[in-house]
Amino acid sequence: MNGAVMTIKEGLQEIFPDLEDLEITFDTTLADVPDWDSMAAVNLQMYLQDAFQKEIPEELLVGETTINEIVTFVGRPN
Amino acid sequence: MAAYFARLSESWGHFWQQVAVSPSSPLAPEPDLIKSQQLVIKQLADEQLTDEEKKRLVDLTNQNAKTARNYHKLFIAWLHKTLVTDASKNSAVHQQHLFWLAQIANALAPENFFWTNPMVMRRFIQSKGASLLNGYTQWFEDYRTGADTVRMTDQEAFKVGHNIATTPGRVVYRNALMELIQYEPSTAVTHRLPVVLIQPWINKYYIFDLNETKSLVRFLRDSGFTVFITSWKNPDSGMHHIGFDDYLKMGALQAVKVAQTICNVARVHAAGYCIGGTLLAGLLAWLNGNGGSGNTSPVAHASLFSTMVDYSEPGELGVYINEATLRYVEEMMHIDGYLDGRYIALAFRLLRSNSLIWRNYVHAYLMGNKAPRSEVLYWNSDSTRLPEKMCRFYLREFYFNNKLAQTDALTLAGRPIALNRIKQPLYAVGALQDHICPWPATFKIRRHAKGPVRYVLTTEGHITGFVNPPSERSKMKYWVNGRRSKATPQNWLTQQTARKGSWWQDWREWLSKKCGPKIAPPPMGHQRYPAQEPAPGVYVLEP
Structure with missing residues (x-):
C-alpha cells in the first residue's frame, strides 16, 4: 500500500478506532467511512497537516472526496 | 409491571448466557487485560520496553478491543431489546428511549477507554507515556477552568475582532437588545436595496464572518x-422579561428601519438564519397582518436559511420536547432568569455525542492531542444565554404547540400571525445533513407562504452547509427549484438535478435581480444613527 494511503488510513483509524475492518483503497470516499461528519473532517484536517506538514483546505475533506484526491493533494509541491 | 420484570429477568439471563459461552469471555482465568496492564506499568516506570514487548502490548490491546466490542454489542442489543417493545414503537417516549440508549452506548464504547483503544495504546508507546500525561494535563486544565465537557477547539487560537469577525464595519445602532453593524462597501457602486442579516441569538453573530475566505458578509x-x-x-438575569416580541420589535423590525433610513430606501432585503429566520418569517407575517400586503411591507423579499416555521417534525431536537423536560427547563430558568448557554451547548452536543463529545474526549484526554484549531468550532463553543421569557415562549409555542404553522394561533407583538399572509418572494435554503433544522421541515415554508419560494437544498449540515464559500476545490452540490408544486420533500429532490458548487452564487444572482440598480454606496450611518464603534462592536465581546 502507498505510504501516503497508509498515513491517511492511520489518521482515519485514530478518529474511528473501530475502522480496522474497512478496506481503504484509492477509490474509497470519505463518505464510505461510517459516521463520517464535519467534525471528523476537522480532526482529519489537523492530523493530515501534522503528518504531511502542509496546509490542508477544509473543502478538500468532504464526503465525496476520494483517498486518491487526498493523496494527490498532499503529493503536490507546496 | 410483573410481566415487564419477568421479561427483564429472562433477557438478562440470556445476555449472560451469551457472555459465558463466548470464546473470549472475561471469566477466563488469565484475561489479556492483566498482561497488558503489566507492560504499561513497566513503560510508565520508565523501563524501556523491548520491540517484542511493544508488539505484544499492541496485540494484546487489539485483542482486548475486539473482546470489548463484542460485549458492548451484546450489552447494547440487550438494552435495546429490553426497552423497545412492539407497543412502544413509533411513540415519542420510544424516541426518547432510543436517544438515551444511544447516549449509554456511545459513552460505554470500548474506544473511550485506555485499555481497549489500540490507537491510544500505539500513541502511548510511541510517546513513551507522554501522551497520557498530556491528556491528564488537558483534563486538569478543563476542570480548572470550569469546562463542563471536553473542549472542542483551541480557545487561545482566536480572538474576535482580531483574526475572526474582521470585515470592516461600524455599529450604527444600539439598544438594550441589539447592535446593528453596517459593513463598509468594497465596490464603487452597490445595489440600491441593502441586505439585512437577522442572526440567531443562540450563538454569536459572526458565523457569517469567520475569516477572509469564510465570510458570507464579505x-x-x-x-x-x-x-x-x-x-x-x-x-443576563436582568433581562429575564425580554420576550420573543422584543426580539421582533426591538430587534428585527428596528434593524430593517435603521437600514431603510441609512440607505434612504422604502424597502430592504432581509435574510434570517435558524431562529433568526423564524423571527424574520414572523416579522413578514406581522407586517402584512396590519392590513398590509407584501407590496407595502418594508421587507421587499426575504431569505430563510435553515429555518423552521412548522415544528410538526422538528427532527432530533424533538427528544427534548415533552412536558417533563420543558417543566424542568422552566424551573431551572426561573432561578437564573435565563437558560444558560452551557446547557444549550450540551443539549446540541448530546445530539451527536460520538462526534461532539467522545471523539474529543479520546483525542484530548487519552491521546493527549491538542484541540483542533477551527473557526467554526470556536464559534460553536461561543454560546450565549437565552432570556427566560423568550425561551419559555419559544419552546412552548413553537416547538411544543407548533402555533406558528397554524393560522392566527400565535400572537406576536399584539397581532395574530398567519404565515399565509407572506406574499413576498422568498429564497429558502435547507441542508441535507442538518440535524437541528432538518431540511424536510425547512421545506414546509413552500406550503405555508403564498408568494413565490425558490427552495434550495445544499449538501452538508447546519453550519457547513451555510458557511459555504465558492471555491475551485469545493465539492459542494445543491439542488434548486422555484416552481410551486405539492411534491413531498423526497419526491421534490428526486425531480431535481444536482448543481456543482455553492448555493451562494445562485443566491447572489437571485438577489442581484431583486435589489435594484447599482448606485453610489450609502454613507456609513446617518445623522439619526451615527456610526459608532468599529465592527465587531461591543455586544459580541461580552461573556
Missing part, C-alpha cells in the same frame, strides 16, 4: 451589496 459586500447584520446582547 462575499455579499464584494459582490456589490450594502450589508447590515444584527449582533445580539448576551442576556
Whole structure:
C-alpha cells in the first residue's frame, strides 16, 4: 500500500478506532467511512497537516472526496 | 409491571448466557487485560520496553478491543431489546428511549477507554507515556477552568475582532437588545436595496464572518451589496422579561428601519438564519397582518436559511420536547432568569455525542492531542444565554404547540400571525445533513407562504452547509427549484438535478435581480444613527 494511503488510513483509524475492518483503497470516499461528519473532517484536517506538514483546505475533506484526491493533494509541491 | 420484570429477568439471563459461552469471555482465568496492564506499568516506570514487548502490548490491546466490542454489542442489543417493545414503537417516549440508549452506548464504547483503544495504546508507546500525561494535563486544565465537557477547539487560537469577525464595519445602532453593524462597501457602486442579516441569538453573530475566505458578509459586500447584520446582547438575569416580541420589535423590525433610513430606501432585503429566520418569517407575517400586503411591507423579499416555521417534525431536537423536560427547563430558568448557554451547548452536543463529545474526549484526554484549531468550532463553543421569557415562549409555542404553522394561533407583538399572509418572494435554503433544522421541515415554508419560494437544498449540515464559500476545490452540490408544486420533500429532490458548487452564487444572482440598480454606496450611518464603534462592536465581546 502507498505510504501516503497508509498515513491517511492511520489518521482515519485514530478518529474511528473501530475502522480496522474497512478496506481503504484509492477509490474509497470519505463518505464510505461510517459516521463520517464535519467534525471528523476537522480532526482529519489537523492530523493530515501534522503528518504531511502542509496546509490542508477544509473543502478538500468532504464526503465525496476520494483517498486518491487526498493523496494527490498532499503529493503536490507546496 | 410483573410481566415487564419477568421479561427483564429472562433477557438478562440470556445476555449472560451469551457472555459465558463466548470464546473470549472475561471469566477466563488469565484475561489479556492483566498482561497488558503489566507492560504499561513497566513503560510508565520508565523501563524501556523491548520491540517484542511493544508488539505484544499492541496485540494484546487489539485483542482486548475486539473482546470489548463484542460485549458492548451484546450489552447494547440487550438494552435495546429490553426497552423497545412492539407497543412502544413509533411513540415519542420510544424516541426518547432510543436517544438515551444511544447516549449509554456511545459513552460505554470500548474506544473511550485506555485499555481497549489500540490507537491510544500505539500513541502511548510511541510517546513513551507522554501522551497520557498530556491528556491528564488537558483534563486538569478543563476542570480548572470550569469546562463542563471536553473542549472542542483551541480557545487561545482566536480572538474576535482580531483574526475572526474582521470585515470592516461600524455599529450604527444600539439598544438594550441589539447592535446593528453596517459593513463598509468594497465596490464603487452597490445595489440600491441593502441586505439585512437577522442572526440567531443562540450563538454569536459572526458565523457569517469567520475569516477572509469564510465570510458570507464579505462575499455579499464584494459582490456589490450594502450589508447590515444584527449582533445580539448576551442576556443576563436582568433581562429575564425580554420576550420573543422584543426580539421582533426591538430587534428585527428596528434593524430593517435603521437600514431603510441609512440607505434612504422604502424597502430592504432581509435574510434570517435558524431562529433568526423564524423571527424574520414572523416579522413578514406581522407586517402584512396590519392590513398590509407584501407590496407595502418594508421587507421587499426575504431569505430563510435553515429555518423552521412548522415544528410538526422538528427532527432530533424533538427528544427534548415533552412536558417533563420543558417543566424542568422552566424551573431551572426561573432561578437564573435565563437558560444558560452551557446547557444549550450540551443539549446540541448530546445530539451527536460520538462526534461532539467522545471523539474529543479520546483525542484530548487519552491521546493527549491538542484541540483542533477551527473557526467554526470556536464559534460553536461561543454560546450565549437565552432570556427566560423568550425561551419559555419559544419552546412552548413553537416547538411544543407548533402555533406558528397554524393560522392566527400565535400572537406576536399584539397581532395574530398567519404565515399565509407572506406574499413576498422568498429564497429558502435547507441542508441535507442538518440535524437541528432538518431540511424536510425547512421545506414546509413552500406550503405555508403564498408568494413565490425558490427552495434550495445544499449538501452538508447546519453550519457547513451555510458557511459555504465558492471555491475551485469545493465539492459542494445543491439542488434548486422555484416552481410551486405539492411534491413531498423526497419526491421534490428526486425531480431535481444536482448543481456543482455553492448555493451562494445562485443566491447572489437571485438577489442581484431583486435589489435594484447599482448606485453610489450609502454613507456609513446617518445623522439619526451615527456610526459608532468599529465592527465587531461591543455586544459580541461580552461573556
